[in-house]
Every structure is written in C-alpha cells, then in structure tokens.
Amino acid sequence: MKEEGIVEPFYVIERILRNRSGFFDEIREGDDLGRKTRNMLIGAVLFLAIYGAVLGISNSVLQALSAAVKLPILYLITLAICLPTLYFFNLLFGSRLTLAQTFALIMTAIAVTAVLTLSFAPIALFFWLTAPNYQFYKLLNVGILTITGIAGLSFLWQGMKHVHKGEGLGIRNLILWIWIFVYGFVGTQMAWTLRPFFGAPGLPFQILRDLGGNFYVNVLQSVVDLLISIVD
Numbered sequence: 001m002k003e004e005g006i007v008e009p010f011y012v013i014e015r016i017l018r019n020r021s022g023f024f025d026e027i028r029e030g031d032d033l034g035r036k037t038r039n040m041l042i043g044a045v046l047f048l049a050i051y052g053a054v055l056g057i058s059n060s061v062l063q064a065l066s067a068a069v070k071l072p073i074l075y076l077i078t079l080a081i082c083l084p085t086l087y088f089f090n091l092l093f094g095s096r097l098t099l100a101q102t103f104a105l106i107m108t109a110i111a112v113t114a115v116l117t118l119s120f121a122p123i124a125l126f127f128w129l130t131a132p133n134y135q136f137y138k139l140l141n142v143g144i145l146t147i148t149g150i151a152g153l154s155f156l157w158q159g160m161k162h163v164h165k166g167e168g169l170g171i172r173n174l175i176l177w178i179w180i181f182v183y184g185f186v187g188t189q190m191a192w193t194l195r196p197f198f199g200a201p202g203l204p205f206q207i208l209r210d211l212g213g214n215f216y217v218n219v220l221q222s223v224v225d226l227l228i229s230i231v232d
Contacts, residue, residue, distance in 0.1 A: 009043030012036060013111045020155065024162040031057045037104045040111040047114035048072040052197065058128050058137055059199030066207055067197045074194055075110055078187045082106075086179045093171050097163065105159045113152030118140050120144045134201050135226040142219060149187070149211075153180055188215045 016023050027033065052071030084159035087102045097105075124144065126138050160176055191197075192215040196206060 007203055009039040009046070012039040013043045013115050016040075016108055016112060016155070017115075017214050020158060021162065023108070023109060025027070026104075027101055027108075027159065028163040030098070030101065033100050033104050034043065037100070040104075040107040044107070044111045044114040045072040048075060051114075051117045051121055051124075054124055055197045058132070058134070059201070060205060062205045063196070063199040066205075068195045070197060073189055074187070075113075078183065078190050079106055079110060081186050081190075082179065082183045085182065088206060089175050089179070090172065093175065095164065095172070098123040105156055107161070109152040111152075111154035112155045113148045116148040122149070132231065133226070134198070135222045135229065138198055139222050139226060141217070145162060149184070152157070153183075158178075167219045175182055192218075205227055 023036075028038070048071045049068040052069070054063040055071065056065070056067030083099075083103060083106060086106070087097070087099050088112035090097060090102065115179060124137075124141055127140055157180075160172065164172060191215070193208075193211065195209055196203075199205065
C-alpha cells in the first residue's frame with residue numbers, strides 16, 4: 001500500500017496523457033478532486049525539481065540545488081497569482097466550476113508541462129556535455145520550457161471545453177486566451193525575479209540577483225551573443 005502511495009502521482013499524470021477525456025469527466029463530476037490534485041502537485045514538483053537541477057548543474061552543484069528548489073516554486077507562485085483571475089472571471093460569466101475544479105484543471109496543465117519538461121532532460125544534458133556554451137544552453141532550455149508550457153496549456157484549453165460541454169464557449173474562450181497571456185507574462189516576470197537558474201560563468205553563486213533588466217531583453221541579448229560567438 002505504501003508503494004502504491006509513492007508511485008500514485010506517476011500513474012495520475014500518465015492517466016491524464018492516456019485518457020484525458022475520462023480524467024476531465026471526473027473533474028467535472030468532482031470525483032476525488034483532492035486526491036487527484038495532490039498527486040498532480042507532488043508529481044509536478046518532483047519532475048520540475050529534477051529538471052531544475054539539470055539547469056543548474058551546468059554551473060555548479062550549489063546552483064543545481066538552488067534551481068531544483070526554485071523551478072517548482074516558479075510554477076506554483078505563478079499559479080497562486082493567476083488562479084483567482086480565471087476562477088472569478090469564469091464565475092462572472094456563468095461558469096459552475098468550483099475553485100477546486102478550476103485548480104485541478106490548471107494543475108493538469110502544470111503536471112503535463114512538468115512531465116514533458118522532464119522528458120527533455122536527457123537532450124538538454126546531451127547538448128551541455130557535447131557543446132557546453134552558456135548562451136546556447138540557456139536559449140535551448142528557454143525554448144524547451146516554452147514548448148512544454150504551450151503543450152501543457154493546451155490541456156487546460158481542452159479541459160475547459162470538456163467540462164463546460166460546449167456551453168458559452170465564445171466568451172469563455174476569450175477569457176481563457178486573455179488568462180493564458182497573463183499567465184505567460186506573470187510566469188516570465190517571476191522567472192526573471194527568481195533568477196539565476198543557470199548561473200553565469202565567472203560570477204559567484206547567488207540564490208537571487210538584484211532586480212533590474214528584463215527577461216525578453218536578456219533572451220534577445222543571448223541570441224546576439226550566441227550569433228557573435230558562431231561568427232567568430
């Protein structure tokens with residue numbers, strides 16, 4: 001029984017991927033929501049922590065430990081900030097979803113994002129071991145996190161459509177599009193606030209850096225630096 005408890009988060013996330021319609025049906029019916037949400041949360045935190053360690057190990061063991069803690073925190077704080085907006089705006093336009101159901105749907109997206117992100121860990125490590133370039137590694141992982149984030153949010157989109165059974169999809173689609181934009185913006189700003197995840201070469205280990213600058217400008221600068229290094 002104890003072993004089942006340990007592996008249950010893995011089974012829950014696998015079930016989302018294999019039978020999403022059935023899983024969304026259970027969320028709509030409120031079937032064992034607390035247990036499902038808890039298992040998705042445990043699985044997501046574990047998977048994101050492992051990938052966080054992959055991000056930081058390119059610099060040092062301390063950076064790996066720091067990133068392993070901060071990457072799950074990034075997703076959970078972003079969720080905490082954005083959850084009320086989605087819930088109350090849906091409620092305003094006639095949704096019957098409870099806060100627990102809304103939370104479970106968003107956790108579905110985060111759990112899928114986490115497991116897909118973890119699946120990229122061997123690829124990220126391969127490129128770091130064979131072509132250890134800081135700017136390339138940073139851009140590679142930004143790309144991976146963007147792709148897996150979009151894939152995870154697609155599950156939220158499907159889940160919202162499924163649980164509402166096609167009712168009021170026009171306004172709810174608009175709300176969800178706006179919320180996804182806000183979620184992405186809050187997430188990138190939170191990532192910038194919690195940096196460093198990689199640890200720049202030549203700089204001492206830091207848990208957090210001073211605020212300043214901008215995520216998007218930094219990514220653009222990394223692209224420029226990478227292109228310059230290729231040309232040189």
